[in-house]
Amino acid sequence: xxxxxxxxxxxxxxxxxxxxxxxxxxxxxxxxxxxxxxxxxxxxxxxxxxxxxxxxxxxxxxxxxxxxxxxxxxxxxxxxxxxxxxxxxxxxxxxxxxxxxxxxxxxxxxxxxxxxxxxxxxxxxxxxxxxxxxxxxxxxxxxxxxxxxxxxxxxxxxxxxxxxxxxxxxxxxxxx
Numbered sequence: 484x485x486x487x488x489x490x491x492x493x494x495x496x497x498x499x500x501x502x503x504x505x506x507x508x509x510x511x512x513x514x515x516x517x518x519x520x521x522x523x524x525x526x527x528x529x530x531x532x533x534x535x536x537x538x539x540x541x542x543x544x545x546x547x548x549x550x551x552x553x554x555x556x557x558x559x560x561x562x563x564x565x566x567x568x569x570x571x572x573x574x575x576x577x578x579x580x581x582x583x584x585x586x587x588x589x590x591x592x593x594x595x596x597x598x599x600x601x602x603x604x605x606x607x608x609x610x611x612x613x614x615x616x617x618x619x620x621x622x623x624x625x626x627x628x629x630x631x632x633x634x635x636x637x638x639x640x641x642x643x644x645x646x647x648x649x650x651x652x653x654x655x656x657x658x659x
Contacts, residue, residue, distance in 0.1 A: 490578045490588045491544055491578060493645065494545045494590075495544070496541075496644075497514060498514060498539035498546065499514040499515070508520050508521075515539050515540065516536065516537070516538050516539075516551070517537050517538075518536050519536075519537060519629075520534055521535065521629070524621075526561070526621065529557060529558040530557040531555055531556075531557045531621075533553055533556075533622075533625065534555075534556055535550060535552070536554075537549060537551060542577065543577075544577045544578050545575065545577030545590075546576055547573060547574070547575050547576075548572075548573070548575075549572070549573050553568075553622075567601040568598065568599065569598070569600075570596070570598045570599075570618070572596045572622065572626075573594070574592060574593070574630070575592070576634075576637075577590070578590055590634060590638070596619055596623060597619070598619045599615060600614050
């Protein structure tokens with residue numbers, strides 16, 4: 484049985500001590516900064532592959548994953564849009580320390596996403612709110628795919644850490 488103290492201790496580890504990196508999708512820049520290559524998808528008729536630069540900061544009972552930048556790779560017209568939008572995201576992950584039943588631990592993820600866009604000429608006929616909403620929905624969909632996978636990897640890494648496994652390795656396969 485795992486104690487609440489161990490869960491809080493694990494969630495307080497520096498980002499460099501987690502072994503959840505998917506080496507085919509995530510590149511470590513430094514102890515707390517990571518470049519994440521998201522899957523390629525179609526946006527209208529264009530191929531888009533977002534590349535996120537995120538910083539992980541320790542928080543009481545968890546961590547905060549903050550988007551530092553988002554660049555688009557793909558079709559030349561897509562790449563040309565990188566200076567025309569701004570995205571922000573903060574994802575706070577924490578373990579609930581107020582549970583009376585310490586045999587069942589609960590991880591919570593709370594995310595805020597915002598996107599603002601300068602409308603490129605080919606899309607000026609579309610209302611700004613529609614395009615910004617679409618950008619937010621794209622980030623939201625990326626999060627809906629990546630976050631459960633990340634949380635599952637975090638649980639597996641926690642289990643290995645709690646059992647004293649010092650040979651923990653990244654758990655990803657490169658598939659989103």
